[in-house]
């Protein structure tokens with residue numbers, strides 16, 4: 466699912482109005498009606514007090530359309546206009562007049578803190594104060610209103626975006642924003658729903674389709690895209706009945722040091738479980754017996770050294786290599802990595818200590834083959850791209866790094882983000898149970914396994930992150946957040962594949978209502 470920028474959303478409105486020859490404020494009518502339908506379906510006329518707070522722009526206009534439908538359907542609704550300026554939008558005014566047609570009661574005008582209504586914890590707050598048009602710092606009395614919402618503990622439903630948040634930059638005052646229970650977002654989710662520093666703006670979200678021009682939506686390239694089953698399913702390569710193991714490539718995992726052979730085991734097993742035909746691990750001698758014993762399907766090549774990697778020499782021809790897992794940063798290992806990068810021609814997944822070595826030896830960056838996949842966790846990322854001031858800055862720096870060195874960067878986290886030049890893909894699979902030792906080694910293994918099977922680097926990164934997250938989600942059902950181990954994620958890679966062909970994932974999107982057509 467595409468994540469449109471604020472500018473693209475405004476443009477989409479215009480294109481739609483032209484293409485569909487819409488009368489003024491028709492899109493606002495659709496928006497308000499859709500929100501009403503959503504609430505009506507769940508509330509079925511329940512007389513819970515609903516407080517609809519409207520700003521004076523189009524977000525407020527949406528709120529007024531919603532309020533009008535709530536009133537005509539007999540809901541217990543109170544409407545407020547948060548009088549935050551003088552420039553009421555044209556469509557807001559149209560919607561304002563229409564409220565008058567259905568109620569003798571004018572919306573209450575709020576101008577300062579003494580105007581705030583009492584809100585009970587069992588009431589419902591509709592937040593239609595600011596939408597994507599927020600463009601400056603908010604006055605303190607409006608921030609106080611947001612805190613009044615919070616203090617009430619009432620369920621807060623935000624229209625389009627929780628008020629006070631910008632779509633494309635951080636907020637300055639953490640207290641001066643609405644934190645929604647649920648956000649109904651028009652046409653596309655907002656980027657802030659997925660970034661660590663801003664994702665607490667809403668607990669849940671859903672996309673509401675207001676019938677924006679299909680061609681525009683299909684043909685407009687976005688900087689951000691969500692990756693879920695619908696997006697990865699077309700990448701899947703079915704197997705031919707007469708296929709043999711040679712068709713699925715030979716994966717190599719290079720890593721390990723004394724005390725860290727388990728990491729190589731996890732990665733190697735993941736290469737196999739994601740479908741590579743053959744898999745070899747290149748490790749120091751100390752790992753030979755444990756790995757051969759615990760993972761009979763894998764082949765093992767050992768370094769001359771017992772405890773660490775000192776020279777990466779092998780006589781196999783791997784189709785993809787995952788390197789860095791549990792490898793350490795011993796001087797000999799650094800030299801070995803340098804020599805390896807100078808000679809290597811195979812597609813690479815670079816992880817863990819290999820990334821740390823590279824970040825401390827910047828000259829190695831130019832030796833990384835084009836389209837290599839780097840899988841840093843936050844600390845490793847910081848060592849590579851430098852410190853960032855906020856999540857938006859982090860994404861910009863990661864994009865610039867990816868563009869400059871022509872590599873894919875996978876920013877691991879609650880919503881893992883795959884950076885491919887200026888384009889970013891956000892994964893929606895995965896859960897906090899996966900924040901556990903070895904989880905990253907499994908990801909490296911899965912991506913290496915996909916590269917072996919001739920998925921291209923971008924597909925391998927996207928599909929790999931999806932499978933890893935999905936396997937973790939499926940394993941969670943059996944093990945729970947606390948007991949989920951990285952090896953359980955490997956156990957569920959097969960289930961994650963099988964799940965691709967089960968019931969399609971429900972898009973987080975309401976169907977287009979007949980009224981929109």
Ligand SMILES: NC(=O)C1=CN([C@@H]2O[C@H](COP(=O)(O)OP(=O)(O)OC[C@H]3O[C@@H](n4cnc5c(N)ncnc54)[C@H](O)[C@@H]3O)[C@@H](O)[C@H]2O)[C@@H](O)CC1
Pocket residue numbers: 474477478492493496520521522523524525526527549550552553554594595596597598599600601602603604624625626651652675677
């Ligand atoms: N395709 C879509 O997504 C559609 C979006 N619509 C709604 O339109 C909204 C955008 O509307 P607008 O562009 O009118 O903007 P908003 O309604 O988001 O609010 C901004 C308004 O408040 C003012 N303002 C901005 N920052 C302020 C501040 N800090 N303090 C006080 N006033 C401030 C602005 O001058 C503007 O009048 C969307 O969020 C959505 O709710 C719908 O009405 C129609 C279709």
Ligand SMILES: [K+]
Pocket residue numbers: 524592593594595596623624625626627628
């Ligand atoms: K809002």
